[in-house]
Amino acid sequence: MPMVNIAGKEVEVDEEGYLIDLSQWNEDIAKYMAVEEKVDMTDNHWEVVNFLREYYDEYQIAPAVRVLTKAIGKKLGPDKGNNKYLYELFPYGPAKQACKIAGLPKPTGCI
Amino acid sequence: MSDMDMEDDGSGVVKKFMFLNRKAPHGTVYALEGLEVVLITAAFDQDVSLVFTDDGVYQLMKGIDTKGIEVKDFSKTYRALDGYDIEKLYVDQASLDARGLTEDDLIVDVTVLSNDEMAKLMDEQDVVISF
Numbered sequence: 003m004p005m006v007n008i009a010g011k012e013v014e015v016d017e018e019g020y021l022i023d024l025s026q027w028n029e030d031i032a033k034y035m036a037v038e039e040k041v042d043m044t045d046n047h048w049e050v051v052n053f054l055r056e057y058y059d060e061y062q063i064a065p066a067v068r069v070l071t072k073a074i075g076k077k078l079g080p081d082k083g084n085n086k087y088l089y090e091l092f093p094y095g096p097a098k099q100a101c102k103i104a105g106l107p108k109p110t111g112c113i
Numbered sequence: 114m115s116d117m118d119m120e121d122d123g124s125g126v127v128k129k130f131m132f133l134n135r136k137a138p139h140g141t142v143y144a145l146e147g148l149e150v151v152l153i154t155a156a157f158d159q160d161v162s163l164v165f166t167d168d169g170v171y172q173l174m175k176g177i178d179t180k181g182i183e184v185k186d187f188s189k190t191y192r193a194l195d196g197y198d199i200e201k202l203y204v205d206q207a208s209l210d211a212r213g214l215t216e217d218d219l220i221v222d223v224t225v226l227s228n229d230e231m232a233k234l235m236d237e238q239d240v241v242i243s244f
Contacts (some may be wrong), residue, residue, distance in 0.1 A: 061193035069196045
């Protein structure tokens with residue numbers, strides 16, 4: 003597995019750049035992943051990333067995009083729990099990109 | 114035109130899938146791999162039922178602690194199934210009884226079935242996959 007140096011710390015990632023050891027995650031790593039994904043992090047981006055971390059903590063999986071959308075709608079309201087909003091934040095797939103930034107594995111069933 | 118062609122109208126065919134979980138959660142990869150297959154199947158909008166029988170009932174036990182064996186505790190993931198619209202979870206009564214367990218020992222809401230009820234449910238399925 004490749005190693006990358008993020009803010010002076012060596013971390014292990016998989017061949018697609020996802021963090022291997024979740025417990026290593028911190029804001030520096032999130033910012034590094036965001037640059038890799040060409041995502042300019044705003045408060046709205048952080049809200050989704052933090053939501054994903056809470057989801058993972060509770061269920062031990064990275065949700066499929068459909069499930070993420072629904073769960074966000076439940077917690078943050080329909081203005082945010084829809085495809086348009088989430089794809090505007092993460093154009094290459096909210097589950098895929100936001101999970102990477104959140105330090106989670108790639109969602110199951112995500113190609 | 115064959116039946117297959119008639120069904121292929123773009124809306125997709127919904128089949129009744131049953132996933133049968135028969136093994137203890139750790140020690141083999143069956144339980145975790147089975148769970149992944151279930152989550153993937155859910156993405157295809159199929160009619161999914163999950164059955165836990167024999168040592169498979171241990172997969173749903175509350176208070177699993179895997180620290181000592183250094184593997185991931187995925188038992189919490191069964192609680193995410195609801196979000197994937199998988200709501201049909203069945204447990205075999207005799208398997209619970211044989212292990213001194215009741216519904217209260219399980220981390221999710223399930224329907225407990227007798228042997229006869231389970232046999233009937235199995236008979237209604239298009240596909241049964243055993244893990």
